[in-house]
Amino acid sequence: MPETEKVLWELAAAVKEDYKKRLTGSGHIASKALVNSVTQEVIVGDATYEVVLHLEDYWKYVENDTRGRKTGLPGRKDPPFDAIYKWVRIKRIIPRPNEKGKIPTLRSLAWMIAHKIGEVGTKGTHDLEKTKDTIIPDYLDRLRDAVGRDAIIYINRYITQVFPK
Secondary structure, three states, X not given: OOHHHHHHXXXXXXXXXXXXXXXXXXXXXXXXXXXXXXXXXXXXXXXXXXXXXXXXXXXXXXHOOEOOHHHOOOOOOOOOHHHXXXXXXXXXXXXXXXXXXXOOOHHHHHHHHHHHHXXXXXXXOOHHHHHHHHHHHHHHHHHHHHHXXXXXXXXHHHHHHHOOO
């Protein structure tokens, strides 16, 4: 395996572990689905390398702020009810009586939460961005060195093929 690829796999593993720690620290562990979904991959193309993280689709809502209708953006909708209802059950959120003393059902509570998110939005934790900003700078020198070593190996192989002894 070329040196560059080795370093990229180490980078991918470091990003994965740091991101999982940040998600846990931010409290995004209700079902553990997002934390457990994090896998990494290094894709080697003809002239490119990619480090890819595979995540649950909803990672972007955890990462980024969502804007509600009150922000003035047209077309904003409530989040999917089923996802909020599942979250309420997993988190074991206990409904409290309203001002009239009535205790809502879990379904009613989930609807109210989804509607409130649709109105005012949510604040993202930007855990992936923090991971990227923390981990990648530590690997830049290692990547430069690895690319240089791989280039020397490639050049030496090319020279010996073109100009055999």
